[in-house]
Amino acid sequence: MTDQTHGVAGGLTNYGDRDFSIYLRRSFAQSMGYSLDMLKRPVVGIAYTPSGFNNCHRHFPEMLEAVKRGVIAAGGLPLEFPTISLGEVFLSPTSLRYRNLMSMDTEEMISAQPMDSVVLMGGCDKTVPAQLMGAVSANKPAIQLIGGPMMTSRHKGERLGACTDCRRFWAQYRAGKIDAEEIQTVEGRLATTAGTCAVMGTASTMACLAEALGMILPGTAAIPAVHADRLRAAEATGIAAVRLIGAPIRPKQIVTKDSVENAMRVLLALGGSTNAIIHLTAIAGRAGVEIDLDRFNALSDETPVLVDLKPTGQHYMEDFHAAGGMGAVLRELRPLLNLDVMTITGETLRQRLDADAESWVDRSVIASREEPLEPVGGLVALFGSLAPRGAILKRSAADKSLFEREGRAVVFSSLADLAARIDDPALDVNADDFMVLQNAGPHSASGMPEAGYLPIPKKLAAAGVKDMVRISDARMSGTAFGTIVLHVTPDAASGGPLALVRNGDRIRLSVRDRRIELLVDEAELSRRRRELGRHQETPRRGYGRLYANQVLDADGGCDFAFLRSEDLPDRGEATELLKAG
Known part of the structure; x- marks a missing residue:
C-alpha cells in the first residue's frame, strides 16, 4: 500500500501492522459514504462546540456548513468533531473551573485524530481561550473562527x-x-439573537485578542453572529485552513512574546474585560511566554482607551463592527505595536495593516490616538501588602473619585456569607467603606466565579449609592462596571493576606501609586495567620481533585501547573494548604 502519513492515513491506530491500520480506517470511513477520492484529500478537523447548554453557539450548525463549504472548495476533506462546550451561565460553580478541562479535550482530540489542520469554532467566554490553550499545546496548524456577538x-x-x-x-x-x-x-428582551453578549464583555474581548494575536482572519472578530458576513467568514476560514496544510504555520509561531504584548495593548485600548488578563496569561503560558504585571502597567500608562463601548462607554459590538472594528484599532495603535509578528494568513501584522491603510472609521465609536477617550489604558495592576503578587482594577469602568482613599473593611467570609448578609438592614456598612469578599478565588470551592461585582447593599442602593470600593479574589464579568479590585493574589483559600482581613480593618487604595495596602501591623497579622484554618477540603476524586491539586493562582492564568510550557519555571502544583489535603 502507499506510504501515507497525512489525511485519513495520519496518526494511525496501532494494530502492529501499518498497512492493515490504513486498510481498516479507510473501510470504516467508507461506511460513512465517503468516496476513495475524497479520502485522498488532506483533512481539516473542525473542533465543533454547539450545546443545548450554550445559547451563544446556537447558530453553529449553519456556520459549520459554511466552513465545510470552504474546505471542500479548497480541496480538503472537512471532518468535524465535538469537544466540551462551556455555556457561561449554565455552569456551576463557574465556567472557569472547566476551561482547563475543555483545553485538555481540545488538545488531545487535535493530537489523537487524523487531521492536517484544524478550525476552532468558539465564541462564549471560556471557549475561545480554552481552544487557543489547547491548540497552542498541540501545536498543529490551527485557525480560530469566532461565533460573533448578538444584536441588540x-x-x-x-x-x-x-x-x-x-x-x-x-x-x-x-x-x-x-x-x-x-x-x-x-x-425577555436582553438576549434575543444567537451570539455572545453584545458589549465589550469577556467573549468579545477574547475575540478581539484572538485577532490581535493573529489567530483568526483579519476583520472577523466583531462580525455579528446573525450577519451574512459571519457565514462568509466561516467559508473563508475553511479555505484558509486548507492553505495552512500546504504552507504550515503553527500556533507557537503566532503566539509569541511580541504578539502577546500586542494583545495586551489591544486589551488596554478596548477597555476590555479583566478576565482577559487571566486567559491571555494562560494562553501565553502554553507557548512559554510569561506575562509580567509590572510590564502590563507600563503598557497601560502609554496605551490610550480608544473604543467607546459598554460597559465603559455607550455603544455595542454591532456598532464597533460597523465603525471599522479591530482593523481600525490596530491602525491607531500601529506606532505602539510589534509589527513583524506572524499572522495566520502568512502575512506579518505590518503587511496586514499596509493592505488596510485607507479604511473608513466612525470616530464616535473608535477614537483616534491623538484624541483618545482616555489617555491611559483601561486596566491597571495593583500591588501591596493585601496583594503581594497583584490584583486588577478596571479603571475605565470605575469611579475616579474613589481611586485615592482609605476605608474601613466590611468583610464577607464567603459567597454564602455575602448572600446571607448583603441586604440585611442591620448590616454595619456605609458608602465610604470597602466591601471585602474572601474565599472566592481559584483555590476556593467556588472556583473563582464572577462574584467580584458585589452588589451595593440594598439600603445603600435605595439611598442612591451607585458605586463603592469592592475587593475580592474573585473575577468580574466583562460586562460589569464599578470600582472593583479583583484577582487578589495569593487568594484567601490558599492563605493569602486577603484571608487575614477582619471587619473594621483599614485598607488604603491608591490607583496612582498602584497600591492596595492592608493597614494592620505585622504582629497582629502573624497572630491571625496562626489561627487561620483551612476553608474547605480537597475533593477526593475526579476532575475536582485534579483541579484542586493543579490550579495556579490568577498570576499563572489559573491554568494547571502541568499544562504550562516546560520552558517556564515550575510554579509548583498548588499552595501548601492544598497540598496538605
Whole structure:
C-alpha cells in the first residue's frame, strides 16, 4: 500500500501492522459514504462546540456548513468533531473551573485524530481561550473562527444588550426604581439573537485578542453572529485552513512574546474585560511566554482607551463592527505595536495593516490616538501588602473619585456569607467603606466565579449609592462596571493576606501609586495567620481533585501547573494548604 502519513492515513491506530491500520480506517470511513477520492484529500478537523447548554453557539450548525463549504472548495476533506462546550451561565460553580478541562479535550482530540489542520469554532467566554490553550499545546496548524456577538434588542425605545444592561436594570430593581413586572419584561428582551453578549464583555474581548494575536482572519472578530458576513467568514476560514496544510504555520509561531504584548495593548485600548488578563496569561503560558504585571502597567500608562463601548462607554459590538472594528484599532495603535509578528494568513501584522491603510472609521465609536477617550489604558495592576503578587482594577469602568482613599473593611467570609448578609438592614456598612469578599478565588470551592461585582447593599442602593470600593479574589464579568479590585493574589483559600482581613480593618487604595495596602501591623497579622484554618477540603476524586491539586493562582492564568510550557519555571502544583489535603 502507499506510504501515507497525512489525511485519513495520519496518526494511525496501532494494530502492529501499518498497512492493515490504513486498510481498516479507510473501510470504516467508507461506511460513512465517503468516496476513495475524497479520502485522498488532506483533512481539516473542525473542533465543533454547539450545546443545548450554550445559547451563544446556537447558530453553529449553519456556520459549520459554511466552513465545510470552504474546505471542500479548497480541496480538503472537512471532518468535524465535538469537544466540551462551556455555556457561561449554565455552569456551576463557574465556567472557569472547566476551561482547563475543555483545553485538555481540545488538545488531545487535535493530537489523537487524523487531521492536517484544524478550525476552532468558539465564541462564549471560556471557549475561545480554552481552544487557543489547547491548540497552542498541540501545536498543529490551527485557525480560530469566532461565533460573533448578538444584536441588540429594544425596551421602551432604549437599546438593550446582554449583559451590561441586565446588571443596570437589576440594580434599578434592587433599588426599587422598577417593579417586578418590568424586570420580567426586560428579562425577555436582553438576549434575543444567537451570539455572545453584545458589549465589550469577556467573549468579545477574547475575540478581539484572538485577532490581535493573529489567530483568526483579519476583520472577523466583531462580525455579528446573525450577519451574512459571519457565514462568509466561516467559508473563508475553511479555505484558509486548507492553505495552512500546504504552507504550515503553527500556533507557537503566532503566539509569541511580541504578539502577546500586542494583545495586551489591544486589551488596554478596548477597555476590555479583566478576565482577559487571566486567559491571555494562560494562553501565553502554553507557548512559554510569561506575562509580567509590572510590564502590563507600563503598557497601560502609554496605551490610550480608544473604543467607546459598554460597559465603559455607550455603544455595542454591532456598532464597533460597523465603525471599522479591530482593523481600525490596530491602525491607531500601529506606532505602539510589534509589527513583524506572524499572522495566520502568512502575512506579518505590518503587511496586514499596509493592505488596510485607507479604511473608513466612525470616530464616535473608535477614537483616534491623538484624541483618545482616555489617555491611559483601561486596566491597571495593583500591588501591596493585601496583594503581594497583584490584583486588577478596571479603571475605565470605575469611579475616579474613589481611586485615592482609605476605608474601613466590611468583610464577607464567603459567597454564602455575602448572600446571607448583603441586604440585611442591620448590616454595619456605609458608602465610604470597602466591601471585602474572601474565599472566592481559584483555590476556593467556588472556583473563582464572577462574584467580584458585589452588589451595593440594598439600603445603600435605595439611598442612591451607585458605586463603592469592592475587593475580592474573585473575577468580574466583562460586562460589569464599578470600582472593583479583583484577582487578589495569593487568594484567601490558599492563605493569602486577603484571608487575614477582619471587619473594621483599614485598607488604603491608591490607583496612582498602584497600591492596595492592608493597614494592620505585622504582629497582629502573624497572630491571625496562626489561627487561620483551612476553608474547605480537597475533593477526593475526579476532575475536582485534579483541579484542586493543579490550579495556579490568577498570576499563572489559573491554568494547571502541568499544562504550562516546560520552558517556564515550575510554579509548583498548588499552595501548601492544598497540598496538605
